[in-house]
Amino acid sequence: MDSNKRPENMARIDSIELAQKFISEQTEQILSQVKDKKVLLALSGGVDSSVVAALLIKAIGKQLVCVHVNHGLLRKGEPEQVIRVFRDQMDANLVYVDAVDRFLNKLAGVSDPEQKRKIIGAEFIRVFEEEAKKLEGIEFLAQGTIYPDIIESDGVKAHHNVGGLPDDLKFSLVEPLKLLYKDEVRIVGKTLGLPDAMVYRQPFPGPGLGVRCLGAITRDRLEAVRESDAILREEFAKNGLEGKVWQYFTVVPDFKSVGVKNGKRTFAYPVIIRAVNTVDAMTATVENISFDLLQHITNRITNEVEGINRVMYDLTPKPCATIEWE
Numbered sequence: 390m391d392s393n394k395r396p397e398n399m400a401r402i403d404s405i406e407l408a409q410k411f412i413s414e415q416t417e418q419i420l421s422q423v424k425d426k427k428v429l430l431a432l433s434g435g436v437d438s439s440v441v442a443a444l445l446i447k448a449i450g451k452q453l454v455c456v457h458v459n460h461g462l463l464r465k466g467e468p469e470q471v472i473r474v475f476r477d478q479m480d481a482n483l484v485y486v487d488a489v490d491r492f493l494n495k496l497a498g499v500s501d502p503e504q505k506r507k508i509i510g511a512e513f514i515r516v517f518e519e520e521a522k523k524l525e526g527i528e529f530l531a532q533g534t535i536y537p538d539i540i541e542s543d544g545v546k547a548h549h550n551v552g553g554l555p556d557d558l559k560f561s562l563v564e565p566l567k568l569l570y571k572d573e574v575r576i577v578g579k580t581l582g583l584p585d586a587m588v589y590r591q592p593f594p595g596p597g598l599g600v601r602c603l604g605a606i607t608r609d610r611l612e613a614v615r616e617s618d619a620i621l622r623e624e625f626a627k628n629g630l631e632g633k634v635w636q637y638f639t640v641v642p643d644f645k646s647v648g649v650k651n652g653k654r655t656f657a658y659p660v661i662i663r664a665v666n667t668v669d670a671m672t673a674t675v676e677n678i679s680f681d682l683l684q685h686i687t688n689r690i691t692n693e694v695e696g697i698n699r700v701m702y703d704l705t706p707k708p709c710a711t712i713e714w715e
């Protein structure tokens with residue numbers, strides 16, 4: 390039987406009981422596969438890698454080595470959350486790599502969106518390989534491959550994500566979620582005790598805020614993206630839109646406009662808000678946010694985010710715009 394094909398009679402995991410059954414079956418299977426050997430995992434903090442980490446921690450504890458690469462393009466609070474949940478709460482073997490300067494130096498002056506993606510992907514693999522080489526006795530590589538990845542890309546979780554499988558690391562793969570759909574992965578994660586903020590989070594591109602800091606990335610605009618995104622998420626949560634709107638974020642372009650603050654002329658960047666709903670990300674409609682809320686968010690962003698003097702709301706559906714700006 391093709392182990393990459395979901396059996397037709399496999400029950401949909403839609404309850405805690407079925408998730409528990411899946412977890413105990415997988416625990417046994419993982420133990421019989423890896424025995425007393427070590428397993429390496431690139432833990433981004435996204436849903437899939439986080440659920441794989443939690444499952445493997447339950448099955449093999451410290452035999453799992455998680456590597457979290459902070460490339461500087463994560464949302465506010467994300468690296469801290471990974472450390473808090475996995476190192477502090479789950480007592481995982483977690484290697485935290487601060488690669489912020491390395492990534493930002495490589496990206497300096499690069500404005501082409503595809504080139505930016507390539508640099509981020511290639512640098513991620515390089516950092517991960519370097520960390521893997523420092524570790525002794527690793528025989529397995531765990532991956533958060535899920536069933537849609539297999540259906541869409543012949544089993545390679547690299548099409549859209551930063552950090553495909555490093556080619557010259559000859560590890561055997563551990564992919565315990567490879568027959569599950571996203572909603573099933575979330576239930577398994579919740580059953581394993583992961584926080585809702587991690588399990589139910591909105592989609593986030595592999596190149597992260599790098600595709601929302603338009604053109605050549607600069608540290609000041611990157612911080613403006615991160616801070617305005619945090620304000621938007623906080624306000625959406627407060628106003629009952631979290632979990633209701635499919636994806637929402639801010640973008641900072643690389644041009645300035647004239648403004649005025651405290652009687653003085655400013656020349657600063659704008660922030661663009663995007664909030665969309667979709668089923669499959671192939672088409673998308675714009676969320677009808679109330680004008681009051683938009684005005685409140687505008688006030689907060691222009692008052693709290695350094696270097697921003699204007700806020701806009703993107704009203705364009707997909708098509709003809711894409712969801713991201715790059």
Ligand code: XMP
Binds near residue numbers: 670710712
């Ligand atoms: P677009 O912009 O193509 O986005 O309408 C559709 C969905 O894909 C996400 N996206 C990415 N995800 N790496 C990813 O992992 C990427 O390079 C990337 N580009 C877009 C986007 O956030 C949206 O959910």
